[in-house]
Amino acid sequence: MSGITSLKYKIGNIPTSNNDFNGMVTGTPPQNVTISAQGLNTVYVWLVDSAGNENYNNYSNVILRYDASISIATNFSESHGISNNVWQNSINNPTFNWSAPSDLSGIDKYYIYFGANANGGVATDSTSNAAYTTTATQGTNYLRVQCKDNAGNIGEWTTGFIFRYDNTPPTTPTQAVEQNGTESDTWQNTIADPYFTWTGAGDNISAIASYWVYFGTEINGDPQTEVALPVYDPSMTINGTYYLRVKSEDLAGNQSTAVTLFIFKHDSQEPINPDTVTDITGHSKNNIWQNVSDDPNFSWTHAYDALSGVNGYYYYWGRDANGTSLSPANYLTANSWNATAVDTGITYLRIRTKDNVDNLALSWSTGYIFKFDNIKPSGSTASSPDTSAEETFTVSWSRGTDSGGSGVSGLYHVRYKENSGNWTDWLSSYEGQSAVFDLGTHDHTYSFEAAAIDSAGNEEDFADVAEYVTYIDTFAVDNIPPGKPENLTANATNPSPWKNGPIFAINWTNPQDMTGISKAYYKLDSLPTSNTDTTGSFLALPPVNISATKEGGQNLYLWLVDGRGNLDYLNNEVVRLRYDHTKPQGTQALSPDTVFSGTFIVSWIDGTDSGGSGLSGIFNVNVKDSIMGTWTLWLNTYKGQSAEFTTGEQYR
Structure with a gap:
């Protein structure tokens, strides 16, 4: 009845007395109560009237929810597996996820900033979920998130993910330099171990990360060696043409096209001298004497350099077979030369080839030996x-x-x-x-x-x-005796036919002799024992008659004398003379004493022959009529030993 003047309250526990309170407020409601603990707070209140009456047991209670703070989102990730703050070139529509912060009143929403400003603080979007999908432009994009809870607390902006996206290839390098001073696409013979640097490559988004290099002999070789810096130090080369080809790679993995930055040409190899030299006048041949031309005009082929190529030739033209000359006056760029005229003798054209980087052939070679002689010989007698x-x-x-x-x-x-x-x-x-x-x-x-x-x-x-x-003079020096008489015969045969007379016709052929055959010696019976052991001689004009001195057969040895009187009894030939002058005897006819017809057989027996020729089987048979008659020839040279006799008279 006295009216209510104030209100006591206790936060947390039920009061235990009128004096167990945390604060008191006066006046009419509503009144503010200050609490310090965030979270759920139970507040017990009771009234005090103007007379000072109160009873703590007459309390009422209310639950106060107090949230005065907010946290930030954490554990950001990208659903395609893209890494935070790492350049890539495959995803431009990322989906981000994160963990919601712990909050007393709970998160109401998230304000989103996705853009190029690392400190972006103006929301470009919002979401009530702990996830966000967007489309990214090339470059670096910052995902920044601001949390708002159900108590109205708004947190600080935080960068949860740095999304880097670049699908544009970098530019290629534009210029390379060989640090030893060689020039691209130019032959040289001093540097075999090059060292390269290059410039000109760029990337406007993610920046250059590395370079891929090819250094070799393939004109379109594929770079497969990665280097971090625009520097390349290859191994020492051998002779040949090498191509430095490079492509750039950016931080996102984009690669430029490969480009040939430097053509390195190294030639320390000797050229090859020509192997065929000719005199195009046609008047001489290499290393062959001639007397027509003293003024050759040379041309040569097959000089060779596989790398920088043949530049020209040093030549020597003179009498020294090993002559050389490196004088500029003795240098030709053409593969021909109209030589100066020379005197009689041997002149050597010697050549040493030079290539386009001044390498010389390993040695001088004699290309042509020019031999000229127009002087006649003499003194042959x-x-x-x-x-x-x-x-x-x-x-x-x-x-x-x-x-x-x-x-x-x-x-x-x-x-x-x-x-x-x-x-x-x-x-x-x-x-x-x-x-x-x-x-x-x-x-x-x-x-x-x-x-x-x-x-x-x-x-x-x-x-x-x-x-x-x-x-x-064919007679001047003939001391050689003639040879044997040839074809020696007596009465055309050797031995001769049997004769009953001693004269034989001796015939022969004279052998060849430069002075001719002038005379013949002969000996009867035995072999001669010397040139003077002879029976006789005669002119060598056959046939010649010789008389045998013995019956029964006798040898005649004949040898010759030439026109110079040369003879040799040993060069004799022999012929047998067969002479028989003794009649055979003892042949006796036989006939019947009496016959009774006018025809009968008369026979006879052989006699004997002491002359040597022997009985021939031929007979002469005489007959006479009556005892007192005259003998007449009945059979003449009759061959046989009987014959039939026909007559009517008495015969003996």
Whole structure:
């Protein structure tokens, strides 16, 4: 009844007395109560009237929910697996997830900033879920999140994810430098171990991360060696052309196209000298003597350099077989040269090739040996015997000399003249220093003259003067006895037929002899024992009659004497003379004493022969009519030993 003047309250526990309170407020409601503990707070209140009456047991209570703080989101991730703050080139529509912060009143929403500002604080979007999907532009995008809870607390902006996206390839390098000073696409022979740097590559988004390099002989080689810096130090090269090819790679993994930055050319290899040199005038051949030209015009082929190529040739033209000259005056860029004229002798064209980086061929080579000789040889002199006993004889001649350099070739012209006649060619370009002359005739003279030919084809002049004269006398030196008589016979056979007379016709053929056969010696019976052991002799003009001195068979030995009186009894031939002058005897006819018809058989028996020829089986048979009659020839040279006799008279 006195009215309410104030209100006591206790936070947390039930009051235990009127004095168990945390605070008191006066006036009429509503009144503010201050609490300090965040969370759920139970507040117990009771009233005090104006008379000061109160009872703590008459309390009422209310639950106050107090949230005065907020946390930030944590544990951000990207659902495609993209890493935070790492460049990539595959995802531009990221979905981000995060863990909601612990909050007394709970999170109401999230304010989102997704953009290029690392400190972006103006929301571009919001979401009530702990996830966010968006589309990213190329570059660096910051996902920033601000939390708001159900108590109205708003947290600080926090960067949850740095999303880096770049799908644009970087630019290629534009220029490379070889640090030893070599120039691209230019041959050189001093640097075999190059060192390269390059510039010009760029990336406007993620930046260059590395470079891929190829260094080799393939013109379109694929770079597969990664380097972090624009520097490359390859291994030492061998001779050849090498291509430095590079492509850039950015932080997102994008690669530029490969580009050839440097063509490195190294040539320390010697060129090859020409292997074929010709005289294009056609007047000479390499290393062959000639007498036509002293002024060659040379051309050559097959000089070779596989790398920088042939630039030209140093040449030497002179008499030294090992001559050299590196004088600029002796340098040619053409593969030909019209040489200066030379004197008689040997002149050498020697060549050393140079390539385009001044490498020289390993050594000088003799490309052409020019041999010129227009001086005739001299001094070849014929020689032959003063007198030849044969119509064939050997003529020789001296070698001669040659002052032109080519030397005597060993070929000669030789001519002759017979008696006082004209000169006649005998041998032409004959190889050798002697030959048999077989055109001679007995009792003639032959003059000879020789002329040498040198290796260049120059021929010695004939002087029209006999250098030697030979007289042919076939009797001059014959001391050889003639051979045996050939085909020796007596009465055309050997042995001879049997004869009853002692005279035999001896015939033979004389053998060849340079002086002819003039005489024949013979001996009867036994072999001769010397040239004077003879029975007789006669002119060697067969046939010749010889008389046998014995019956029964006798040997005749015959040998010959030539026109120079040469003879040898051992060169005899023998023929058998068969002579029989003794009649056979003792032949006796036989007939019947009495016959009774006019026809009967008469026979006879052999006799004997002491003359040596023997009975022939041929008979003569005589007959006479009556005892007192005259003998007449009945059978003449009848062959046989019986015959039939026909008559009517008495016979004996």
